[in-house]
Amino acid sequence: MINTLRELRAERGWSQGDLADALGVSRQSINALETGKFDPSLPLAFRIARLFGKGIEDIFDDGLGHMKKAAE
Amino acid sequence: MAEVTFREANKRYRRAFVPVMVVYTIAVFGGSYLLKQFETPPTWLAAIVALIMAAPVGGVLWLMWRLSRETDEYTRQQQMAAMAAGGMITAFFSVVWGFLELYNVVPSLWTFLVGPIFFLSYGLIYCVSRRSFGAGFEK
Numbered sequence: 001m002i003n004t005l006r007e008l009r010a011e012r013g014w015s016q017g018d019l020a021d022a023l024g025v026s027r028q029s030i031n032a033l034e035t036g037k038f039d040p041s042l043p044l045a046f047r048i049a050r051l052f053g054k055g056i057e058d059i060f061d062d063g064l065g066h067m068k069k070a071a072e
Numbered sequence: 073m074a075e076v077t078f079r080e081a082n083k084r085y086r087r088a089f090v091p092v093m094v095v096y097t098i099a100v101f102g103g104s105y106l107l108k109q110f111e112t113p114p115t116w117l118a119a120i121v122a123l124i125m126a127a128p129v130g131g132v133l134w135l136m137w138r139l140s141r142e143t144d145e146y147t148r149q150q151q152m153a154a155m156a157a158g159g160m161i162t163a164f165f166s167v168v169w170g171f172l173e174l175y176n177v178v179p180s181l182w183t184f185l186v187g188p189i190f191f192l193s194y195g196l197i198y199c200v201s202r203r204s205f206g207a208g209f210e211k
Contacts, residue, residue, distance in 0.1 A: 024077030028202065029146035038146050 002061045006034045008052050023047055081142035088135050096128035129187065150201050158194030165189060 009019050009030075016030040023030075023044070032038035040048065040060075049056045076084070103121040107113045113121075140151050166186065172178040 020078070024079075025144035026078045026147050028150075029078075029144050032146050038149070041145055044145060 001036060001039045002063060003033065003036070004059055005030070005048070008054075008059065009034075022051055076142050078144045078147065081139055081144075084142065085135055085139040089132065092128050092131040092135065095131075096125070099125045099128060151198060154194050154198035154201060157197045158190050161193040161197075162186060162190040 005019075009016070014022075016027050016034075020027045020030045025044070029038065033040060045056050045060060049059055052059065099121075103125050107118060107121055110117075136151075136155075140148050140155075143151070166181075169178060169181050173180055
């Protein structure tokens, strides 16, 4: 899954460790999320979205969003 | 499941792990010393000593289980995958060795070694997976 976590973190000047602490997860988790090696659970995705004040779909893209838009 | 952060879960693990290991060390050395006092230790006493020595290992396994429940989901996934792989390696090794033993190719293996084989393979796989997935950290 593609995500904008790295960009959002950079905008705020946070390190991976800062974001990990804010979410209560390991730095490895943040790295795995940013590099797309790991997809978060729904509760973690909500926590991330709330932290950045955005919707889940603003941060995470499963690559099928364009199909939904085309159908509309 | 209690809601604890990754750091808190690790702290809880370390805090409990050290005393369990102290108990294990005391049990191993104390038990061996006690049994050496007898020319032929009574079976019941040997059994009790052996079970007391093994109990802290059960404690460590429980701590590993608790840590996997309390840690963050990514680490849990890594740990569970490493445990499963460690278990499979141990099982496969045991089966291969068992067949070789059946045809007298190798000597009989000490059952005691199964535990260390599991912990070693689990630990190695977990370290390798952390190294490969942990590459490229930003401070």
